[in-house]
Amino acid sequence: MSKTASELAPFARNANAWPFEEAKKLVARVERTGQKQVLFETGYGPSGLPHIGTFGEVARTTMVRHAFETLTEGRIATRLIAFSDDLDGLRKVPDNIPNKELVAAHLGKPLTKVPDPFGEYNSFGEHNNARLRAFLDAFGFQYEFASATHYYQSGRFDATLLKMLARYDAVQNIMLPSLRAERASSYAPFLPIHPRSGIVMQVPLEEIDSSRGLVAWRDPDTGERFETPVTGGHCKLQWKPDWAMRWCALGVDYEMAGKDLIDSVKLSSEIARALDGTPPEGFNYELFLDENGQKISKSRGNGLTIQEWLRYASPESLAFFMYWKPREAKKLYFDVIPKAVDEYLAFLDAYPRQEWKLRLGNPAWHIHAGDPPPPEFIAHEGEAKGNPAGEAKSSPAGEAKSSPAGEAKRMAISFAMLLNLAAVANSEDPSVLWGFLRRYAPGASPEKFPRLDRMIRYAVVYFRDFVRPKKVYRAADEVERQALEKLSGALAALPANPSAEEVQTLLYDVARPIPRYQNFAAKGAAPEKPGVSNDWFSMLYQVLLGEARGPRFGSFIALYGVDNARTLIADALAGKFLADATK
C-alpha cells in the first residue's frame, strides 16, 4: 500500500492538489535560501477559545506540512508552532464565562495578568492556552505551543524589537497611510505596559529612543511621563507590527490566513521587509458562511460550532470539509454535514483503486497524512465479506480489481441512506437500523463494521435533531382510526416475535374486509378474497411515520417490535405526532 519516500516524491512533484501547490512555494523558498528547516505557524487571538476555524487552520496547515515533507522526502525538518497572543490586552469581558466581575476589574491587562474566571489556572490566558492545547491534542495534531507572554518576557523577541524601534519611521510610513487621519495621529506600533496598573496602553509616543531601546509616553489620566523599554515584555506591539516582528524573530516560513486578513498580511509583510526579513509564504482561505451567506462570527453565534459538527459526524468528515475548496466561500451549517460525510466516504472508497497520481489528489490522502484507512463496505446476498482491512491493504493500487470473481455485489453505505432508513423506520435505535442492513447483508454486524456502526450512531442523532422534526403526520379519519385499532388488536394476538411474513399477511388480512382498501384488480384477487390497495400502506406511512413512503410494513414491524408498533399506533391515534408537528 505504501511507497517509499523516494518513490512517492516524483508523483508529489506532479501533484496539483492545493496542499502540494502550497508546499511547492516552500520548496522554492528552501532552494533559494538553502535553509535546513521550515517553520509553520498558526496564531490564536486573545478572545481565544478554540473553535471550528481553529481546527480548520491547523488541519489545513498540517496538510501543507505533510505535502512538503513528501515533496522533500523528509530531508527538511519541519515544525509547526501554535502561537497564542496571550500578551494582548483583554478588551472586553467574554459572555461565556463565570465570575464576570472578577474579570471586568482587569480589563486592558494582558490576558496572562487577568485572573482565571474558572479558577483553574494562574491566569485567564493560561486557561485559554490550556483549552487550546487540549483541543489540538484531542485531534492528534503535531505542534509546539508558544505563548506570546513567555516569548516577549524571555527576551526572545528583543533583537527584533530593537530593530523595529530603529526602523520606527519606516514602520510608521507603512502603517499610517492605512489608517484614518484621526487614528493615525495617535497610532504607535509599540504599546507600553503601564508599570503601575499593568494595562496595555494605547497612547501616543512622545519619544523614540532607539539608542537606549525605549519609548517615552504620558499617562493620559495623570499626565505622568514614563520611559519604557521595548524589550523584555515591557512593551507589546500593535497587531500588524507584532505579526511582522514575530515572523522575523522566529523565522516563520508559512502561515495561512482568512480572506478578511488579506490587507493585514500585506501590511505585515511590508513591515517584515522593513526589518530585513522575508515574509512567510501562505495563502488566504475563504471564510465560512452561515446558511444565509453571512460571515460566521463567534459573537453572533451563527453558523456551526465544532461541537455541533462532531455530534453528527466524524472529525474526518470535518477535515474533509476543511480540505475541500479552501478558496471558495462555503456555507457551514447542518445541511452540509451529510454531503461532507458521503463525499469523504466516496474518496476513502476510491483510494485503494486509484493510481498514485490520483491518490495524491484524493482528500483522504491529505486527511490521513498519506495513509487512509481501508474502506468498509458490506456485501449483498448471504455472506457479507468482512471488513477487508487486510484485503485492501494487500491489493496494490494499479491492479486492484474491484472485487474477486463471484463475490457478491459490494455496497458502501452512505450517510444519506442511513438517514433515509432512520426516517422511514422512525427510529433512534441503532439496532433497528442494523436490522434493516442485515436484511440486505445478513452477515453484517457492528463488530465487523465499526466505522459503519459509528456512522449509524451519528445518523440517528442527526435524524432525531433534523429529520424527524420535518416529518409531516396527518390525522386519521374515522375509517382509518377503526382500521388502525383493528390492526393494533390483531397485532396483540400474534404469537411472540412474529416473522415479517406473518405480520405482512396480517396487514393484508386486516385491510381486506375494509371497503376503502379493497382492490379487485390486484394480482391474485378474487371476489371472495379481494386484494388490498396501495392506499392502505400509504395511510400507514402518513399517519404512523409521517412519510409519503415507507418500508415494507411487515418487515418494519417485525424489526421495530410489535409492542413498539402498537404504541406507535396508539400515539398516532392520540394525536401525539400532530401536536408535535404544530409546535
Next chain:
RNA sequence: GAGCGCGUAGCUCAGCCGGUAGAGCAUUUGACUUUUAAUCAAAGGGUCCUGGGUUCGAGUCCCAGCGCGCUCACCA
C-alpha cells in the same frame, strides 16, 4: 472604493494539464419484495452569464463587460 470568489440540467453542484458536457437530488418509466423503503436499470432535461481573443479545437486559457455574494477600510 479596494480585494477575494462565484455564474454549467428544475435544484445543489462536479468538470484536474484545453480534446464529443457529468453526478446527486427532483421528474418519468421499469425490475424486485404478496404492490410499498433501501437497492438496481433506463429516459427526458443544458445558448456552460455576454462579447471578443489565442488555438486545429475553449465550459476550461487571456481581455473586457454584466450579474450575484462576501471581505476589508475601528480592533484582533
